[in-house]
Amino acid sequence: MRLVTIDDIRSAAEALRGVAVRTPLLRFDDGLMLKPESLQPVGAFKIRGAYHALSRLAPEVRARGVVAYSSGNHAQAVAYAARLFGVPATIVVPDNAPAVKVEATRAHGAEVVQVPMAQREQRAYELVEERGATLVPPFDHPDVIAGQGTIGLEVVADLPDVEVVLVPVSGGGLISGVATAVKALRPSAKVVGVEPELAADAAASLHAGELVRWPAANRERTIADGLRAQPSELTFAHIREYVDDIVTVSEAEIAAAVGRLARQARLVVEPSGAVTTAAYLKAPTAKTVAVISGGNVDPEVFAALT
Amino acid sequence: MRLVTIDDIRSAAEALRGVAVRTPLLRFDDGLMLKPESLQPVGAFKIRGAYHALSRLAPEVRARGVVAYSSGNHAQAVAYAARLFGVPATIVVPDNAPAVKVEATRAHGAEVVQVPMAQREQRAYELVEERGATLVPPFDHPDVIAGQGTIGLEVVADLPDVEVVLVPVSGGGLISGVATAVKALRPSAKVVGVEPELAADAAASLHAGELVRWPAANRERTIADGLRAQPSELTFAHIREYVDDIVTVSEAEIAAAVGRLARQARLVVEPSGAVTTAAYLKAPTAKTVAVISGGNVDPEVFAALT
Incomplete structure (x- = not known):
């Protein structure tokens, strides 16, 4: 590895x-x-990894948007970084996520998709398929x-x-x-x-x-x-x-x-x-x-x- | 001027x-x-002015110590700066100053002199006379x-x-x-x-x-x-x-x-x-x-x- x-x-x-x-x-x-x-x-700190990951995408790939599944700091970081690059971000959050976090993510200009907790990962991969978007993982x-x-x-x-x-x-x-x-x-x-x-x-x-x-x-x-x-x-x-x-x-x-x-x-x-x-x-x-x-x-x- | x-x-x-x-x-x-x-x-921000003022004193003057009258951020800054220079600091505080602020000033290694509010300035000038110390004013x-x-x-x-x-x-x-x-x-x-x-x-x-x-x-x-x-x-x-x-x-x-x-x-x-x-x-x-x-x-x- x-x-x-x-x-x-x-x-x-x-x-x-x-x-x-x-x-x-x-x-x-x-x-x-x-x-x-x-x-x-x-x-x-999440802005460092998220922004760097976006910066490494080819421009035509990045333009199709990015996806993250998270209700926490990584989601906000991906949304913030996407806005800086002027590309769409879709964040998949559990439907029990606190309203304040959902609002904060939307405030960074991201689309928020709420699904049951167990379906987060699957829904994120569907979005990647449907839109040709790129998944930005939180650490892996x-x-x-x-x-x-x-x-x-x-x-x-x-x-x-x-x-x-x-x-x-x-x-x-x-x-x-x-x-x-x-x-x-x-x-x-x-x-x-x-x-x-x-x-x-x-x-x-x-x-x-x-x-x-x-x-x-x-x-x-x-x-x-x-x-x-x-x-x-x-x-x-x-x-x-x-x-x-x-x-x-x-x-x-x-x-x-x-x-x-x-x-x-x-x-x-x-x-x-x-x-x-x-x-x-x-x-x-x-x-x-x-x-x-x-x-x-x-x-x-x-x-x-x- | x-x-x-x-x-x-x-x-x-x-x-x-x-x-x-x-x-x-x-x-x-x-x-x-x-x-x-x-x-x-x-x-x-007070550390900037206090430390700079101490740095401008002649070493033999600074060695006789510094005095401030304040119960606030300036007192802590003078105490902190004096410790960095290894010279004594005496802080005159009103006798009704909160215990937590007095303790914080002592924690920076300063001697704390408590007097009635109205006598702060006078007591500070007396200390300057008695000890040959230098008064560090908060802004003037x-x-x-x-x-x-x-x-x-x-x-x-x-x-x-x-x-x-x-x-x-x-x-x-x-x-x-x-x-x-x-x-x-x-x-x-x-x-x-x-x-x-x-x-x-x-x-x-x-x-x-x-x-x-x-x-x-x-x-x-x-x-x-x-x-x-x-x-x-x-x-x-x-x-x-x-x-x-x-x-x-x-x-x-x-x-x-x-x-x-x-x-x-x-x-x-x-x-x-x-x-x-x-x-x-x-x-x-x-x-x-x-x-x-x-x-x-x-x-x-x-x-x-x-």
């Missing part, structure tokens, strides 16, 4: 210039710097991984003597890209994934040396709603190659980290984005960077955590 | 490299970009103004065709520096100050063409607790020279802007920092930058506004 390379990531960084925010590292305390991807357009694609990897380039550029990089793990696209970049530029730095205890399938997989599947019902218990997916063969291959460890945090630790980030770093962070800070607070290390993956949290949930 | 120059501000930018965060411009909507100074160390000093002006340099560098820059006004140090930089580099851009209606003494002064004083009891009515000071002769001279207008926003508009910034920009912003977004939302303009001055807000106040 061909893994993404540092050259792929450098090329993605060129494509993303002026589109993704060059997020600064923010000092949290003596040991920790934050990489606040919550400040990206659409409020999450080299162009998406390379886009997310630009975060790793920036981390090492801004903190050349970084020792630990903490990255949230869900489907594994983010950590695959970041780990590829960090290990290429600063091999001695550790790249450590963080998962909720309640959705720790990637940690189990890394420790087992093979993909371990958890039932969706188990993974859906965590408040970190962006971390319920599972790695693919492609992302797991990157994780095995480049990731030093995957650690877990409890629901209470995640909640406490959301509050600390609001008060001490003045950031609105979603629970999924706070897991890396939670891991640091549990076991602080020097010269550490926590990737804050996103900031899309329901105001009521946020208020309850802060 | 000698006004601060663009060269003073460029020199300040050199001094601040690696100390102040190079805050990015964040897209809020089609017309507005945010300059989130809430992401600075100590949570406010060219080095402080030049430090704040580095925000204007960054705004024009990141958005060369900026048309409107919105800046909160209290003592006027921030807008004096920003307006000096913006008018030097992009003379056609408008620099517009924003004040709460309940503390609109600078707007009244600009419109009258001379400093108009409002009683402190009036200015203290606004929730924007960082905007209760009044311009000095020095800052007002900059405002008359470079600022196009000063507009006002209501308490309800400020509160609504805090909520919008949390949800739409994922930023924890204090009411004083939200006045510029409030002004934009009231009367949107194209290619506009709102300086978000700070993010130090009591969690209870923030929760009530979001």
Whole structure:
């Protein structure tokens, strides 16, 4: 299996210039710097992978439009990127998706198709067939991984003597890209994934040396709603190659980290984005960077955590 | 009166490299970009002016320490800057200052002296006499103004065709520096100050063409607790020279802007920092930058506004 390379990531960084925010590292305390991807357009790192994937399509292919199935940050990112390219986006969401997320996706100019949860994937593939559109997967694609990897380039550029990089793990696209970049530029730095205890399938997989599947019902218990997916063969291959460890945090630790980030770093962070800070607070290390993956949290949930 | 120059501000930018965060411009909507100074160390732009002022002291003078009287962001900034230089800082705060702010100042390594509100200034000058320390004023000093002006340099560098820059006004140090930089580099851009209606003494002064004083009891009515000071002769001279207008926003508009910034920009912003977004939302303009001055807000106040 061909893994993404540092050259792929450098090329993605060129494509993303002026589109993704060059997020600064923010000092949290003596040991920790934050990489606040919550400040990206659409409020999450997902814009990097989605925009890069669209940029790699041939213009005549891209013009036929793109499709994504997601109710979360990836959908918004695909919609936002499609608008920048002036091509149609269709987002398939479950019919029980919160109205606020559906509205946000429409606000980016995308067509929203609501179907029962179990039919999402199938309906997305039908749309691809019917329209000649291109599916943009949330993590299982080299162009998406390379886009997310630009975060790793920036981390090492801004903190050349970084020792630990903490990255949230869900489907594994983010950590695959970041780990590829960090290990290429600063091999001695550790790249450590963080998962909720309640959705720790990637940690189990890394420790087992093979993909371990958890039932969706188990993974859906965590408040970190962006971390319920599972790695693919492609992302797991990157994780095995480049990731030093995957650690877990409890629901209470995640909640406490959301509050600390609001008060001490003045950031609105979603629970999924706070897991890396939670891991640091549990076991602080020097010269550490926590990737804050996103900031899309329901105001009521946020208020309850802060 | 000698006004601060663009060269003073460029020199300040050199001094601040690696100390102040190079805050990015964040897209809020089609017309507005945010300059989130809430992401600075100590949570406010004040670190720029305070650190630059300390950097300009002769080493043997600086070694005798610095003094500030403030219970707000300036005190934290002086304490933080003094720690970076390894010199003592003494902060005089009113004896009714919130415990949380006193603790935060101590956490930066400063000595905190609590006195009755009316004796703050006098006690600060006594400390200067007794210890040979240097007073770092919150706005009434060219080095402080030049430090704040580095925000204007960054705004024009990141958005060369900026048309409107919105800046909160209290003592006027921030807008004096920003307006000096913006008018030097992009003379056609408008620099517009924003004040709460309940503390609109600078707007009244600009419109009258001379400093108009409002009683402190009036200015203290606004929730924007960082905007209760009044311009000095020095800052007002900059405002008359470079600022196009000063507009006002209501308490309800400020509160609504805090909520919008949390949800739409994922930023924890204090009411004083939200006045510029409030002004934009009231009367949107194209290619506009709102300086978000700070993010130090009591969690209870923030929760009530979001």
